[in-house]
Amino acid sequence: MADQAAPARNPSSPFASARGHHVAVRVPDYAEAKGWYTEKLDFRVLAEWTWAGLELAYLAPPNDDDFYVELFGGGNPDPGTYYTNVIDSLERPSYHHFALHVDSVDDALAELDRRGVTIFGRPFDLKEINSRLALIGDPWGNMIELSERLG
Structure with missing residues (x-):
C-alpha cells in the first residue's frame, strides 16, 4: 500500500489462523x-x-x-440487479465483487475482450493502494476486479 503503514500483526488473536x-x-x-x-x-x-x-x-x-x-x-434465485457500470453498483449495499491479482491488467483485459467478457470501463490506477484496477462481469452481473501492483 502506498504511504500507509500496516497495523502490527496480532498472533494472539483467536482468529490469527484465519486466511482467505x-x-x-x-x-x-x-x-x-x-x-x-x-x-x-x-x-x-x-x-x-x-x-x-x-x-x-x-x-x-x-x-x-x-x-x-x-x-x-x-433452482430459481432472485435475479437481483444486473449492473452495466461500476458507479451504479455503488448505490446498493451487498456483496460487491471479488478480486483476482494478475501480472498485467491491460493484457488480461485484452484477452477477456477477445473472449467476449463484459468489461466495466477502462482500467484505472489507484495510487493509495498501489494498484491498477479494472472490473469485469460474469453473465449474471457478478463483478470481478482485476488488480495489478504498480511499480
Whole structure:
C-alpha cells in the first residue's frame, strides 16, 4: 500500500489462523456458469457436489490452489440487479465483487475482450493502494476486479 503503514500483526488473536479461502457466487444455471468460469477465466474444477437441491463446485484460478470460487447453481434465485457500470453498483449495499491479482491488467483485459467478457470501463490506477484496477462481469452481473501492483 502506498504511504500507509500496516497495523502490527496480532498472533494472539483467536482468529490469527484465519486466511482467505473462497467466495461463493450464486448463479441460476450451474452448467453455464461452470462453463463460463472455466472457458473465459481458465478456472479449474477442483470438486463438485450437490446440497439442498443445488449443484456446487469449487473452482480455482489456473495457477492458484489457495483461493476458490464456489458456485451455487440451479433452482430459481432472485435475479437481483444486473449492473452495466461500476458507479451504479455503488448505490446498493451487498456483496460487491471479488478480486483476482494478475501480472498485467491491460493484457488480461485484452484477452477477456477477445473472449467476449463484459468489461466495466477502462482500467484505472489507484495510487493509495498501489494498484491498477479494472472490473469485469460474469453473465449474471457478478463483478470481478482485476488488480495489478504498480511499480
